Amino acid sequence: MKPFVVGVALLALTACATTPSRFPIRHPPIAPNAPTLARMWDAEKVSSPLSPLVDHAEVRQRVMAIRDAGGSLFLVKEEGRSVENREIWxxxxxxxxxxxxxxxxxxxxxPTATSALFDLYEYIRRHQHEPAVAHLLNQLTVHTVPMLNPDGAERFQRRNVQNIDINRDALDLATPEARLLKALRDSLNPQVGYNLHNQNWRTSVGPPMMGAAISLLSVAYDEARSMNDGRVLTKKLGAVIRDALEPYALGRIGRYDDSFEPRAFGDQLTLVGTPVLLIETGPWPDANPDPTLVKLNYVALVRSLHALADGSVHHADPARYDSLPENSGGGFHTVIRGATVTRTEGETPQVIDVGLVGVRRVRLENGKRTAVLNLTVAGAGDLTASATSFDINAAGQVLARRTQGAAVGAVVSVAAVDLVITTGATVPADLMLLTPQSDGRYRVERIVTSEVVLGVK
Ligand SMILES: [Zn+2]
Structure with missing residues (x-):
């Protein structure tokens, strides 16, 4: 045995002589896997449960708390101001x-990813001394802008207060917010960018068609959608995120069409050497989808940052990104299945499905923010192939417009005109489901309202 041991020792000495560190770490510390991160988020999250209620004042309070905690872990910087002079940090x-x-x-x-960023900061703060996070902090410098469009966020509108879509302003740079983002990119020259959004809540993926909870895009930098090292990296990051999220969102992860859009930031940044991964968050079948969607974003961000830090991203297979199903539109918030529906007055009622589209809005009244879900009657017909978050089984029931004062359990008379269901993107879903009675009247089984209050701040 002895000569063998000596031989190994000699070999080890020889190896040490050629490596820069006296105790070389061959394998970086093992980072938490997705199930561990999901549990950590459950236990340690600091984000609010309803992200549409997060306003600029809340971002200021959170960012200032990080700055005021002192220490060298975080650097908080005001990068500029919005049109209405709100700070962008x-x-x-x-x-x-x-x-x-x-x-x-x-x-x-x-707003979903903004809340996930608050939880990411908390993850870094809590676990900074653990080997995997310490390694991450040694390998990466991560710059985040939690709210790039504070004037739009204040009004809960897509565009900035000049009514310009900042993500179509990468060439014109007509908005201070776009100029700030470009200046930040040019000064930092990052090796990768994450562009964090919510997608239209009709976005679906399949088959079978389901609401697309997360859509990923390795952003293109030319019309030909050419590949380069940067795009390989963002596809590999997409593969890492798919693997991390699939157990929680099976069949709900899609891929965006990668057509080149030169006015968009992702495309311009990828073109000038910062390959961009776009993460879009979509619907989730829950009355308040936010907590789950914030968690998915958190797991995606933390897992992929660790993969960049420990090099495991290089072993990811870009085909896992490429094989994601491409997403599409047409999903519903709720489908009322198999109701008896009159489409035009005098016509024979038909047994069909009616699809309701949900849009979240924020109303500003008396200094309060009220987050609401607005439902409209967007489609009718055989909707069995469409994605939906909720189903209402209406077999044997008649669909009617909601009449003033109708209550569940009441027996009511319904005018012929109120039995006519019109559809369209702007038709409010104020409806009732009725069971016909022997005397020509109806018993109210269920009432659907076009506006549901989600929360007030
Ligand atoms: Zn967006």
Missing amino acids: SVSFGRGPFVVLMWSQMHGDE
Whole structure:
């Protein structure tokens, strides 16, 4: 045995002589996997449960708390001001050579990732001394902009207060918010960018068609959608995120069409050397989808940052991104199945499905923010192939317009005109489901209202 041991020792000495570190770490510390991160988020999250209620004042309070906590972990910087003179901050962490830039809420009504960034900061703060996070902080420098469009966020509108879509302003630079983002990119020269959005809540993916909870895009930099090292990297990041999220969102992860859009920031940044991964958050079948969607964003961000830090991203298979199904539109919030529906007055009623589209809005009244879900009657017919978050089984029931004062359990008379259901993107879904009675009247089984209050701040 002895000569063998000596031989190994000699070999080890020889190896040490050629490596820069006396105790070389061959494998970086193991980072938490997705299930661990999901549990950590459950236990440690600091974000509010309803992200549409997050306003600029809340971002200020959170960002200032990070700054005022002192220490060298985070750098908080005011990068500039919006048209209405609201501060736009960056929060940065890490001191590594690989530079990442993330920005959220360049569309004011797309708040989910902003909350996930608050939870990401908390993850870094809590776990900074654990080996995997310490390694991340040594390998990466991560710059984040939690709210790029504060004027739009204040009104919960997509565009900035000049009514310009900042994500179509990468060439004109007509908005201060776009100029700020471009200046940040040019000064930091990040090796990768994360562009964080919410997608239209009709976005679906399949088959079978389901609401697309997360859509990913390795952004193109030319019409030919050519590949380069940067796009390989963003596809690999997409693969890492798919693998992390699939157990929680099976069949709900889609891929965006990668047509080149030169006015968009992702495309311009990819063109000038910062490959961009777009993460779009969509519907989730829950009355308040936010907590789950924030969690998915958190797991995606933390997992992929660790993969960049420990190099495991290089082993990811870009085909796992390429094989994601391409997303499409046409999904519903709710489908009323198999109701008896009159489409035009005098016509024989038909047994069909009626699809309701949901849009979240924020109303500003008396200094309060009220988040609401608005439902409209967007489609009718055989909707069995469409994505929906909720189903109402209306077999044997008649669909009618809601009449004033109708209550569940009441027996009412319904005018012929109120039995006619018109559809269209702007038709409010104020409806009732009725069971016909022997005397020609109806018993009210269920009432659907076009506006549901989600929360007030
Ligand atoms: Zn967007």
